[in-house]
Amino acid sequence: MTSETEIVENLNSKFKEAIVDANVQRKARVIITAKKDKVLDIASHLKKELNFDFVVSVCGLEMPQEDAFTVVYHFWSISNKILLTLKTKVPKESPEMLSLTPIFESANWHERETHEMWGIKFSNHPDLSRLLLPEDWSEKPPQRKDFTLPR
């Protein structure tokens, strides 16, 4: 069993420059913020060294007064029973990052959904075609905050 604090310490020492913020939220919850270009390495480390088994969810997030979208990955470890939240920022003008699907096959469909709902491109992803939206959808990605619903 690896504890929450051990995971934070391990990641802090292994990826010193890439980790912006790492903390234990509560029991079984770890939140990591990392730089975009190192996310793939961190994910690979999570799988090989820290026993994280699959991606639970991937989603986009747009915090106010920020010039970037946040991509949020949630990983679950069966043996340690810990949920790790990995956040990374992608710039709004060119929202693009490397896909984690080559490492975690379970990220595949979640990234596809995030792609169409947020317009975030995951390069290296095997198939980013439409999933939930209609085939003729031509408006901006609907989960973004500037896509507003009529009141």
Add this chain to the structure above:
Amino acid sequence: MAVLRISWGPQHPASGQMRIILDVDGDIVVNAIPSVGYTHRSIEKLAEYRRYFQIVPLVERICNLDSFNVTLGYVQAVEELMGIVPPERAQFIRVIMSELNRITSHLYWLALFGIMPGQPTMLMWPIADRELFLDLAEMVTGSRVTYSYFIIGGVRADLPSDFPNRALKTLDYFEKRLKVYDKMLYRSKLYEMRNRGVGIMKKADAINLGVVGPNLRGSGVKVDTRKDEPYQVYDRFEFEVPTEEVGDAEARAKVRFHEMEQSINIVRQALGMLPEGPFQVKAPFRAPPGEVYKKVEAARGELGFYIVSDGTDKPYRLKISSPSFRNLAAFPFLMKDVTMADIPVIYFSLDPFPLDIDR
């Protein structure tokens, strides 16, 4: 022979609108592409425009076969965010209703799964017995499918005084019926021929694909949120997490069957231990800024709610990670190099629910 592309659905191959595009070479399926989104309602976006307490009836529509479990997931997440703990009686009532709902949902699956290999009786019986559980839900909540019974801070109303007796009676009857199902379906030759060895997903594959719930446990992985991260009062009951090693359609069906037995067991214990007291506490309108990821074990598997709050009375972002969506990955994996006749077997053995996939 040339490969032919055919469309399986979207007009209801099972329950709800979903399509699977199949590339067939003669009778052999060489490739399957799930095509979903026909029932997409954008619940995540709609939630950003509603107050926390108004979202309960909205999230319920994610999976209306499993409303109690879905709303439980949502109210739990909000309660953690707001830092309130519902009274003990409310937690017991929640467990009882959620487990009854697990049986209701599995019975609906059993009916579809039963008729698939050609046993129409197995469509009639589970649907008829499911009525008894809907009656129980109606007795408590006033409605039969979408209840909005769990609210932030507890439950909407107390249990009627004659509920425990009636529930125990129903469970006694249902326990006998399960034995009949076992004989009628699980031990029939037809069932064995259609399901054994079909759609095999090994342990490593299941983990790699990220499938959840009975599909994961059917491949021998003992993962159950009720045990891994006990919520409400689940840590006070003694129950097993059924698993099977083989990972074929039969294994997944067996897991669901044994889960119904365990649900009976949990409800009986909970009714025996049901404490007196208040059934709700007052909940605030606003949630403090922060984020929470909370999950429940719904009938189809682990269901997660990720809520980001900016301190107002509406969620800044609500992300739903639904079990059927996560099980989607298993479709193209399993529907490869199988015969056309195996497609419905694999489809029903995974128990997908299109509304749950699309959200």
